[in-house]
Amino acid sequence: MDVGTIARGMMACSSSHASGCPMQRPAPLGRVQPIVKPSSAVLKLQRRSRRSAALCVQATVAERLEVSASPYIHEPGKGLGFYTGTDGYLYVDNLRIDDIRAQVPDSPFYLYSKNRITANYKAYAAALEGLEHFVGYAVKANNNLPIMRHLQSLGSGAVLVSGNELRAAEAAGFDTTRTIFNGNGKLPEELRLAIEKGALINVDSEFDLENIAEAAKAVDKAARVLIRINPDVDPQVHAYVSTGLANSKFGIRNSHLQWFLDRVRQEPLLELAGVHSHLGSTITKVDIFRDAARIMIRFVEKIREEGFDIKYLNIGGGLGIDYHRRGDKIPSPADLVNTVRDLVADLGLTMILEPGRSMIGNASALVNTVTGVKTNGNKNFIVIDGSMSALLRPSLYDAYQHIELTAPCNGKQDTFDIVGPVCESADFLGKERELATPKAGDGLVVHDAGAYCMAMASTYNLKMRPAEYWVSDGELKQIRKGETLQDHLRYFEGL
Numbered sequence: 018m019d020v021g022t023i024a025r026g027m028m029a030c031s032s033s034h035a036s037g038c039p040m041q042r043p044a045p046l047g048r049v050q051p052i053v054k055p056s057s058a059v060l061k062l063q064r065r066s067r068r069s070a071a072l073c074v075q076a077t078v079a080e081r082l083e084v085s086a087s088p089y090i091h092e093p094g095k096g097l098g099f100y101t102g103t104d105g106y107l108y109v110d111n112l113r114i115d116d117i118r119a120q121v122p123d124s125p126f127y128l129y130s131k132n133r134i135t136a137n138y139k140a141y142a143a144a145l146e147g148l149e150h151f152v153g154y155a156v157k158a159n160n161n162l163p164i165m166r167h168l169q170s171l172g173s174g175a176v177l178v179s180g181n182e183l184r185a186a187e188a189a190g191f192d193t194t195r196t197i198f199n200g201n202g203k204l205p206e207e208l209r210l211a212i213e214k215g216a217l218i219n220v221d222s223e224f225d226l227e228n229i230a231e232a233a234k235a236v237d238k239a240a241r242v243l244i245r246i247n248p249d250v251d252p253q254v255h256a257y258v259s260t261g262l263a264n265s266k267f268g269i270r271n272s273h274l275q276w277f278l279d280r281v282r283q284e285p286l287l288e289l290a291g292v293h294s295h296l297g298s299t300i301t302k303v304d305i306f307r308d309a310a311r312i313m314i315r316f317v318e319k320i321r322e323e324g325f326d327i328k329y330l331n332i333g334g335g336l337g338i339d340y341h342r343r344g345d346k347i348p349s350p351a352d353l354v355n356t357v358r359d360l361v362a363d364l365g366l367t368m369i370l371e372p373g374r375s376m377i378g379n380a381s382a383l384v385n386t387v388t389g390v391k392t393n394g395n396k397n398f399i400v401i402d403g404s405m406s407a408l409l410r411p412s413l414y415d416a417y418q419h420i421e422l423t424a425p426c427n428g429k430q431d432t433f434d435i436v437g438p439v440c441e442s443a444d445f446l447g448k449e450r451e452l453a454t455p456k457a458g459d460g461l462v463v464h465d466a467g468a469y470c471m472a473m474a475s476t477y478n479l480k481m482r483p484a485e486y487w488v489s490d491g492e493l494k495q496i497r498k499g500e501t502l503q504d505h506l507r508y509f510e511g512l
């Protein structure tokens with residue numbers, strides 16, 4: 018479907034949505050989205066809340082605006098990324114999400130704000146000013162091609178964990194000499210490709226170094242390598258996203274550093290370009306980056322003493338985002354860089370950061386449709402069409418992602434688990450959430466779904482991977498087609 022012009026013809030929702038929950042997905046009315054003045058909208062919501070004990074989540078949030086200036090509430094059409102309008106509807110950039118739902122044939126679907134991605138990249142670029150640096154976007158977080166193309170056009174490099182990610186990065190236009198190939202199990206053919214393309218390669222273990230040396234000989238080209246060191250600083254995150262401890266499956270045994278240096282020295286086609294570390298993901302305390310940088314600098318000094326002229330200090334990615342959308346103080350890229358700036362400024366090294374989540378996470382939401390509401394025992398469930406197949410993080414890590422209805426709703430306020438249709442009890446998107454009781458057809462978004470969501474989506478239960486759209490300078494565009502059953506059946510043709 019060509020949706021390039023959808024935004025220009027974007028339709029307003031039925032006015033009944035403002036006072037109640039629509040039974041059906043919103044139907045276009047054929048006029049341009051009206052912008053409601055915040056003061057009158059807030060007053061209206063306050064009047065309604067006085068009339069009804071059952072407050073809508075959106076109304077409650079909008080009322081709080083007057084006292085707390087939440088970063089997630091803005092005048093309709095005036096915010097960046099995903100926010101609640103002071104009219105109680107959810108928006109992305111200038112567009113009402115219910116209007117987008119009315120135009121998009123798919124549900125669930127991923128929706129992005131391109132301007133938010135730009136702002137996220139620029140926050141890193143600005144934070145690193147004054148330091149020799151490059152930013153490597155961690156493609157594992159989200160490998161959508163237009164998104165990758167956009168980030169490279171802004172000046173980003175790329176961090177890759179497979180040969181296919183390297184090929185995709187090249188297809189997206191990344192300069193492959195500004196990419197880093199990471200991983201504890203890189204395959205010989207992937208290493209040959211990385212060397213041919215001039216990528217920096219992280220050395221993860223003794224066997225990995227041997228494989229890199231072999232690959233360099235096979236393609237007769239020097240391999241530029243970084244040694245991945247585990248600073249053994251606890252990132253204080255979920256065990257599944259902690260990567261830099263002494264017992265981690267990633268990185269070298271630090272006590273064996275000398276073996277790695279000697280081995281590199283013996284191999285003319287190995288060029289030791291720097292050191293790398295990655296502590297983990299969802300990090301919300303930047304002082305651990307300072308602790309890690311201090312440790313890494315000791316390694317740099319030791320390596321230089323051994324006569325190696327190294328050029329790069331890569332301190333990884335890992336910054337968290339405000340998944341609870343409470344306006345918590347999450348460190349910014351500037352906070353991260355400023356924590357280590359004085360330590361690294363005079364080292365004569367190019368600093369590399371590898372953000373994934375903080376680049377793309379808050380730039381997207383999974384937009385779903387409510388299938389129905391049910392109660393079993395003492396549990397209420399909102400059943401939606403999205404599921405763990407489309408978005409796995411809650412099932413995988415028990416991760417919290419904030420959930421909201423897309424429109425004001427007068428249904429009874431209650432506590433719900435939000436679950437999908439997949440045949441697993443682990444199929445939930447959120448637990449114990451306070452929401453107004455929606456009706457079938459209402460819109461429900463799972464926020465902060467840009468990172469490690471679509472990238473981890475599967476076709477479990479033959480729930481096909483969703484389509485993706487972004488809002489680009491005010492216009493809605495499709496940036497990935499939804500998968501179809503025909504795509505699946507193709508794998509069996511001609512066997």
Ligand SMILES: Cc1ncc(COP(=O)(O)O)c(C=O)c1O
Binds near residue numbers: 155199
């Ligand atoms: C080596 C490496 N670099 C960068 C990243 C990106 O991390 P994040 O998305 O938390 O910024 C990861 C993710 O785990 C990683 O393993």
